[in-house]
Amino acid sequence: RGQYLRFIKALVGQEVRIIPVDEVVYLEATDKYVNVVSSNGEALIRTSLRELMQ
Numbered sequence: 001r002g003q004y005l006r007f008i009k010a011l012v013g014q015e016v017r018i019i020p021v022d023e024v025v026y027l028e029a030t031d032k033y034v035n036v037v038s039s040n041g042e043a044l045i046r047t048s049l050r051e052l053m054q
Contacts, residue, residue, distance in 0.1 A: 005052065008036055010043035017043055027052065 008019045019038050028035040029049050036043045 008043075008045060008047075008052075010036060010045045012043050019043060 005021055008021060008024070010017045010019060019036055019040070023038040023040060025037045025039060027049060028037065030044075032048070033044050033046055034049055034052065036045055
């Protein structure tokens with residue numbers, strides 16, 4: 001504990017994208033996925049909001 005999430009790793013097509021958390025505008029839960037909307041676009045990740053918040 002005491003450590004904060006700094007990056008989110010997302011697969012966009014065949015490309016792995018590393019998204020700095022400080023660029024995230026918002027997170028949107030969609031079933032078992034989370035849509036990460038950043039200043040550089042959107043990416044879908046297979047991590048729940050609960051997991052991201054821990």
